[in-house]
Amino acid sequence: MSMTLLEKSAARRPARTGDATARRRRLMRPGVLAGIGFVSPLVAYMALFYAYPLYENVSMSLHRFTRATYVTGEAPWAGSAIYREVIASPQFWPTVSHTATFVVVSLVFQYSIGLALAVFFQRHFPLSGVLRGLFLVPWLLPIIVSGTTWQWMMDADSGVINRLIGVFGVDPVWWLNTDHSLWAVIIANIWLGVPFNLVILYSGLQNISPDLYEAAAIDGAGPWRQFWSITFPLLKPVSAITLLLGFVYTLKVVDIIWIMTRGTGASQTLATWAYSMAFGKGASAVIKYSEASVVGSILLLIALCMGFVYLAVQRRQEA
């Protein structure tokens, strides 16, 4: 990968200068050599620890890998056959729909709660800094810690959540069983994502001039009007990036779901499906490396598209 990277840019350059020796002289300049030298560990690293594993992943999706493959080394070429099998499997579309629900509902609530809190913290009040810091704690804890805690809180018999809703006369909910598991993991995931949204939106708010609010207040605009006429429109660029990153991060979630429900029932998303097919112990008892890689490659493609979207959004904001 390092070669193609260098070759590509080197190949593009002479077209502009139109002179091979000028190009060589430019490449020989000490500054260029230093640039290449300082960046080469990264390029080598990306080739070894990104490109190579990703190549392996795509290759596995095109060959029929089984458990025996790791002993015999035999994996016959399958082309797009495994892709067609996975997409035609009865699990595929329900899993896509769970994934969409998980991502969209998580994002809507993470963003609106995060924004509401950011506006709440926008003007300083006693202890506001400390409290804002405390809001970060859930985001920094190992997810396996939060996951097990939520699992226990959602326990049907002795979980504190059922006890709480019981006070209001609601019947206990079997949070972690097949039907409700998607909502259980969405609730935990919203909780996990609020700190990230809060911090980013809060720092976006800090860039909005207080003069605007004062001017609006003089014109008689109340807080509600100020929010929709000043805060929300001016926060749009930051909101776009927050939601985009949130989408990518939510799409790849495995740990919180796996720890709480093993991705069973309605809580199976594309990412946990890939995980369970490759590493077992969950919904899928048989190891299916190739099928897992197919789902992985689909996720990879989405990530690549989102990379382009991110670039486009960033460029539009710079313009």
Added chain:
Amino acid sequence: MSTRTHDHRAWWKTVIGVTLTAVMLFPLYWMVNVSLTDRSAIRDGDLYPRAFTFDHYTTVIHDQLPYLGTSLVIGLATVALTLVIAAPAGYALSKLFVPGKRLLNFLLIVAQMIPAVVMALGFYSVYNDLGMLDTVWGLILADSTIAVPFAVMLFTAFMSGIQRELLEAAHVDGASYWRTFLRIVLPLSRNAAVTVGLFAFIWAWSDFLFASTLNRSGDRRPITMGLYDYIGSQNLQWGELMATAVLASIPTGLLLVIAQRYVAAGLTAGAVKD
């Protein structure tokens, strides 16, 4: 008069803020609560540890100490590897001529978006061929991929703020690029390095996905696996599980208390432009 009403309102906001924070942190309180409650009373769900005990901790700490040690080693090694790769790259991308810079920047963005499960599948296959499954350093290499792209972008953003004249003056004085990097760029980038190190450590410490795929049966496994083994056991002890969870949270909690401003700086890096 007006300042008095202002103060009055501000205190009301504090009350609301404390309430909201309490709701947000309730799961953590519950974890501590359960970890301190005697086994016989855990299912009662008392709001505070009425049947108080330290037994879970004394049972757990002996078993989990090796896991905590392994996690510490993995975390620190991941930090070192990330800094060694990312700091020079940040210097090159911010201050030197690098062919293909735009492509590299794009790849760094995409790299952060790749789902960990895809990387884990690839790493599993590669490590299986190379006999690197169940090794600590295999896990260190894999964990570093979570932080390196982020670290490069953070260093690049930070180092582009260093005045060019400063570096040019060093060159006029005959300093090599390497010397300029070591003596001027690195010391000025200390804050960025702390933020990068902090995040690399937290992410490596918290990693579940790579550990559960690349180190499923090794001798030396991280604390996330210590915790995971408890969850998988037939006779699940919630008190001991929660005590382990508390132990696993201590390092990240400490880091947050010590270095809160670096955490906020890292979170917003890249997403918000100053």
